[in-house]
Amino acid sequence: MSEIRNVSVKDVEEAIYKLALDAAYHIPEDVLEAEKKAYEKEKSEVAKKVLETIFQNIEVSSKEEFPLCQDTGLGVIFMEVGQDVHFVDGYVVDAINNGVERAYKDGYLRKSSCNPLTRENYGNNLPAIVHTFVVPGDKVRLIFDAKGGGSESMSKVQMMKPADGREGIVQTVVDWMIQAGPNPCPPTIVGVGIGADFERCAVMAKHATLRKVGEPSPDPVLADMEQEILTKINNSGIGPAGLGGLTTALAVHIEMEPCHIATLPLAINTACHVNRHKEIEL
Amino acid sequence: MAEYRLTTPLSDEDIIKLKAGDTVYLSGVLYTARDAAHMRMVKALEEGKELPFDVKGQVIYYVGPSPARPGKPIGSAGPTTSYRMNPFAPKLIALGQKGMIGKGKMSDEVKEACAKYKACYFASIGGAAAVVGSSVKKAEIIAYPELGPEAVRRLEVENMPLFVCFDSYGNDLYEIAKKEWANKL
Secondary structure: OOOOEEEEHHHHHHHHHHHHHHHHHOOOHHHHHHHHHHHHHOOOHHHHHHHHHHHHHHHHHHHHOOOOOOOOOEEEEEEEEEOOEEEEOOOHHHHHHHHHHHHHHHOOOOOOOEOOOOOOEOOOOOOOEEEEEEEOOOOEEEEEEEEOHHHHOOOEEEEEOHHHHHHHHHHHHHHHHHHHOOOOOOOEEEEEEEEEOHHHHHHHHHHHOOOOOOOOOOOHHHHHHHHHHHHHHHOOOOOHHHOOOOOOEEEEEEEEEEEOOOOEEEEEEEEOOOOOEEEEEO | OOEEEEEOOOOHHHHHOOOOOOEEEEEEEEEEOOHHHHHHHHHHHHOOOOOOOOOOOOEEEOOOOOOOOOOOOOOOOOOOEHHHHOOOHHHHHHOOOOEEEEEOOOOHHHHHHHHHHOOEEEEOOOOOHHHHHOOEEEEEEEEOHHHHHHOEEEEEEEEEEEEEEEOOOOOEHHHHHHHHHOOOO
């Protein structure tokens, strides 16, 4: 029998606090790397200027600890908990919320959570959105995703027909991203979830945006679809900030799981050009 | 494509020389408002009440800044997505508002109002918030403080870099740019 490992939720709170601040000020290296590559390939002068402004923004944010974007997002946490972990010193979700609240206060980050109907701002950016997965082992892996409203609004779940197939999926994603145009702050990372069921394909789509940018799916069928969709989106001409160019998306990432014989769930979630996310293992 | 340095308030003469794709470095006073503030302002108009500021000649910046660090006028302050203000913008343009600053597409109704009343929609670079925020020299909340980041602020800006997106001739920079760069891979 494997041994139970105690993990203090105080360590979880501290980890979330640091991840949230880090995500707000410092862009993930793989995202910056992908943008630099895009800059080299870009032919539009305006697009190059926009990318230069984005690089300047990344530098100022990092040096002066100014948030990369004023929309510092809701805190979305993907938490993988080893089944041999036992949380002690409190309730883990409270600890996550405490970490988020403290980071958004201490870091001069914008509080964006509100009542959906009255639009009253709660002033503390709570609650965080926590997706928990139980996995083998005795570790806790935390991914903090600072999800802004502009790119999140350009998301959708569509229950496709099985007959729509691969072609229908490719066309739906391409059409959706072209219609979204400048709204989700291109160049974007496009996350796609295929299969499972209604809600799980949406979680897969968001999770897919957090993959290392440009790393193809290990499934060659999906890797091929990713490339085809990316080329079609970048042939739209929308470009960085929507001001024209060859770089509308940096990458398309697909995750897929089996679905019901009667269904073909499809979800699209986009990440903007700062794609703020950081992770740690405890 | 031309480059202009303009100071608010803007006049019809300022607006008619601008064409979609031109660069504008804007200085002077701007007012901030997003969804919640616009809902309140349009409701005030419907009830025959006064707006928190006179929109005549003014430019509204669609932004909800992050909090200012001590000693700084404002935090990061890049544009928010503009289409959410589609229902409100034409009403304010009809009252003499001369410009909006935001990012992303706006509706044909807004485009038509820009042409009819001589106004412009200026596009800023979404996500370049630390850089854009640094062009803000002064900021004060003048209405709806309870809305937090969505409160109406009076900003003083210097040389804020903008692109003319909708001009007063019915042109749309996003559409022009997209057509120019389509199928070039």
